[in-house]
Amino acid sequence: MFKEILENVNKRNPLVHCITNYVTVNDVANVILASGASPIMADDLNEVEEITSICTSLVINIGTLNQRSIQAMLLAGKKADRLKHSIVLDPVGAGASALRTDTAFDLLKNIHFTVIRGNSSEIKTISKRSSTTKGVDASSSDAITVQNLKKNVLFAKTLSKDTGSIIAITGAIDIIADDKNAYIIRNGHPLMSKVTGTGCMLSGLIAAFAGANPDDILKATAAAVCTMGLSGEIAYNKIKQIEAGTSSYRTFIIDAISNMTYDTLKGGAKIEII
Numbered sequence: 248m249f250k251e252i253l254e255n256v257n258k259r260n261p262l263v264h265c266i267t268n269y270v271t272v273n274d275v276a277n278v279i280l281a282s283g284a285s286p287i288m289a290d291d292l293n294e295v296e297e298i299t300s301i302c303t304s305l306v307i308n309i310g311t312l313n314q315r316s317i318q319a320m321l322l323a324g325k326k327a328d329r330l331k332h333s334i335v336l337d338p339v340g341a342g343a344s345a346l347r348t349d350t351a352f353d354l355l356k357n358i359h360f361t362v363i364r365g366n367s368s369e370i371k372t373i374s375k376r377s378s379t380t381k382g383v384d385a386s387s388s389d390a391i392t393v394q395n396l397k398k399n400v401l402f403a404k405t406l407s408k409d410t411g412s413i414i415a416i417t418g419a420i421d422i423i424a425d426d427k428n429a430y431i432i433r434n435g436h437p438l439m440s441k442v443t444g445t446g447c448m449l450s451g452l453i454a455a456f457a458g459a460n461p462d463d464i465l466k467a468t469a470a471a472v473c474t475m476g477l478s479g480e481i482a483y484n485k486i487k488q489i490e491a492g493t494s495s496y497r498t499f500i501i502d503a504i505s506n507m508t509y510d511t512l513k514g515g516a517k518i519e520i521i
Contacts, residue, residue, distance in 0.1 A: 248516070249470040250509045252460050257283035261303035261458030264327075265451055266290045266320050268310025268339065271444030274497070275306075275451040281505035282474070284455035290316050295323040304332050304458030306450050307358075309350055310339035317350055324358035333457035333464065336360040336412075337450035342372035355410070361457055362468050363406075364415035364450050367391055367399070374406050391420045400429045400521060413468050417449065421476070423469045430469040433517040434476025436483045442497045449475045452504070469518065477515040478503035 261284045267275050272288060279286040289298040292315065299305055305327040307320045327334050336358075338351040351373060354360075363373060367389040391399050400422055403414045408426035416422045421432040439445045453471040460467035482499035486492065 248518075249466070249473065249512055252456060252463070252467050252470040253507070253509050253512065255459040256456055259303075259459045260285055261455055262287060262301065263451065263454045263458055264289065264295075264299050264302040264305045264323065265308070265454070266295070266316065266323055267306060267308035267337075267447055267451070270311060271447040274444045274501070275308075275447050277501050278448040278504055279451045279455050281501050282452055282455045282507075284459065286451065290319040290323075292319055292322065295319045296326040299323045299326040299332070300330060302327075302332065302458075304334065304361075304454040306335040306337065306454040307354065308337040308339055308447055308450060309341070309347055309354075310337070310447065312346055312350055317353075320350075320354060321357055324354060328358050333361040333454060333461055334358060335362045335364060335450050335454040335457065337447060338363070338365050338369045338373055339447070341365065341369045348372060360410070360412045361464055362413045362415060362453055363410065364417060364446075364453055364468075366418055366446065367416050370403075370406070370414065370416050374402070391416065391418055391422065393420075396420065396422075396431070400424065400431070403429060413464050415453065415468055415472060417446065417472060421472050423465065423472055425465050428465065429521050430465070430472075431519045431521060432469065432472050432476060434473055434480060434515070436476075436479045438483055438493065438496055439479045439500075441493050442500070445475070445479070445500070448500075470512070473512060473516045473518060474504060474507055475500075476517075477512060478507065480515065
């Protein structure tokens with residue numbers, strides 16, 4: 248299913264401009280490199296448009312905001328929009344504070360995002376301007392379960408139609424949807440939530456895959472989510488073998504992404520289309 252998607256990332260080596268939070272910036276860069284793409288980080292007002300113009304895709308992550316970075320995000324996003332680049336929004340913690348929520352909506356007002364990726368609480372904030380976001384983590388009341396899966400698939404498809412963006416709701420069960428189709432992905436491991444930045448890494452990975460596959464963003468996004476989730480499973484099996492902890496787990500996730508092949512992904516992907 249994803250053979251061409253993976254091949255294109257390595258063949259085209261997309262350059263991904265990341266305006267991301269300073270807590271996870273190094274891991275985002277390493278995951279993008281591990282995938283076969285190349286990262287560049289720039290958020291100074293004097294260069295963001297120029298850097299954006301030489302890239303293939305852009306990821307905007309609002310995890311650590313300040314007024315200067317907000318302006319940089321708007322400049323870079325508008326430039327990427329004009330150039331028709333793939334643009335990924337990661338609304339980290341939207342709903343946790345007025346600044347984060349207002350910034351997310353200001354970005355959505357001014358930029359057309361190719362993909363919006365967040366946890367269920369963040370995506371519900373994007374949809375309704377209200378949420379039970381718990382810091383930067385999803386509230387348990389917003390979690391996607393087998394029982395509410397169909398309802399959340401419909402929600403994602405409707406939001407995709409309203410925004411014109413691919414919607415990626417990630418958690419124990421992932422939903423990646425446009426207005427007509429949705430991928431349901433069950434890869435991953437609970438320990439991933441104990442490593443800071445796995446969501447940020449995933450948004451960078453999505454930007455890399457989308458930048459290399461601009462003609463099939465839905466499938467590219469699903470491939471990135473599968474790759475990250477399966478890498479979490481592979482990494483967990485490794486730390487169990489050597490009785491290691493979360494620091495090693497983070498490293499093994501990046502290792503698994505760098506070693507990911509189509510055969511590995513095909514054999515391990517837990518995915519369905521509805």
